[in-house]
Amino acid sequence: MRIIEVNDYQQMSKRAAEYIINKVVQNPSIKLGLATGGTPIGTYKSLIEDHQKNGTSYQKVTTFNLDEYIGLSSDNKNSYRYFMNDHLFNYIDINKAKTNIPSGIAPDFQEECHRYEDIISRHGGIDLQILGIGSNGHIGFNEPGTSFGSKTHIVNLAPSTIQANARFFSRIEEVPTKAITMGISTILKSKEILLLISGEKKKDALCRLLNGEINESFPASVLKNHPCVTIIADKVAIADLEVQCL
Ligand code: F6R
Numbered sequence: 001m002r003i004i005e006v007n008d009y010q011q012m013s014k015r016a017a018e019y020i021i022n023k024v025v026q027n028p029s030i031k032l033g034l035a036t037g038g039t040p041i042g043t044y045k046s047l048i049e050d051h052q053k054n055g056t057s058y059q060k061v062t063t064f065n066l067d068e069y070i071g072l073s074s075d076n077k078n079s080y081r082y083f084m085n086d087h088l089f090n091y092i093d094i095n096k097a098k099t100n101i102p103s104g105i106a107p108d109f110q111e112e113c114h115r116y117e118d119i120i121s122r123h124g125g126i127d128l129q130i131l132g133i134g135s136n137g138h139i140g141f142n143e144p145g146t147s148f149g150s151k152t153h154i155v156n157l158a159p160s161t162i163q164a165n166a167r168f169f170s171r172i173e174e175v176p177t178k179a180i181t182m183g184i185s186t187i188l189k190s191k192e193i194l195l196l197i198s199g200e201k202k203k204d205a206l207c208r209l210l211n212g213e214i215n216e217s218f219p220a221s222v223l224k225n226h227p228c229v230t231i232i233a234d235k236v237a238i239a240d241l242e243v244q245c246l
Contacts, residue, residue: 001224001229003238005238006235008234011234012042017043017044024056027127029062031064031124031126031128032063032126032129033066033126033129035065035131037165038132039196039198047088057093059094059095062098062123063098063099064123065080065102066181067179067182068080068102068179069178070104070154070176073105100119104176104180113152114152117151117183128194129193130194130196131187132196134205135201135204136158137205140182141155142181142187143155143156143219144158146219147183148188149183149185150186152183154180155180157177157178162175184219184222193226195220195231196231197233199236199237200236203238
């Protein structure tokens with residue numbers, strides 16, 4: 001794993017956007033894996049600014065999001081489909097038909113998981129997957145204890161994840177308790193992974209990721225088995241960890 005240390009959230013976002021733009025320019029038909037949550041919002045903002053200023057085009061890009069809440073439709077402001085439209089897709093020239101997110105209202109969720117896993121494979125897999133990390137080490141919505149061999153599946157969200165995500169809802173009772181997520185093996189099949197980590201609340205997770213064992217009790221630890229992971233982390237998250245940064 002390669003670590004890039006930056007000063008703050010803003011720099012992390014700018015650096016991550018530059019990283020992604022560079023890949024899109026090199027390969028206009030790139031398959032991008034995308035995340036939601038607070039961490040990538042600044043990155044998406046920078047991608048939009050660059051698109052408006054420099055015209056980087058996403059017309060041929062295909063995207064696959066990590067996850068979606070079960071029970072929320074695309075017009076629900078808290079759905080991840082709505083999030084992606086609102087924070088990125090509506091403001092760049094991407095073809096929305098090429099943007100993939102599991103359906104939170106599929107008639108058969110098991111079937112939806114198979115469909116999603118299959119569509120990623122049929123596209124030849126993900127070239128670059130963007131990830132955030134939960135303070136409990138989750139990646140996507142793969143909570144502690146998830147098998148490293150898991151494919152796209154249905155999850156019961158951990159109480160700590162529901163609590164953390166309640167900030168996006170008006171009441172904690174509105175946070176869905178289930179979601180569909182790419183599995184850990186789905187994520188690991190990506191050719192390259194860019195993990196973004198910012199802030200005090202992620203300090204312990206980063207420390208455990210770097211210094212702890214590879215273990216299903218801390219899902220992100222599996223990233224140490226991947227040959228091409230870049231972490232962009234800010235100073236607060238890195239704190240006084242003894243890491244070799246670029
Ligand atoms: C989002 C996702 C999650 C988040 C994680 C961190 O699609 O799959 O794993 O990346 O929960 O969330 P934030 O960025 O809000 O701290």
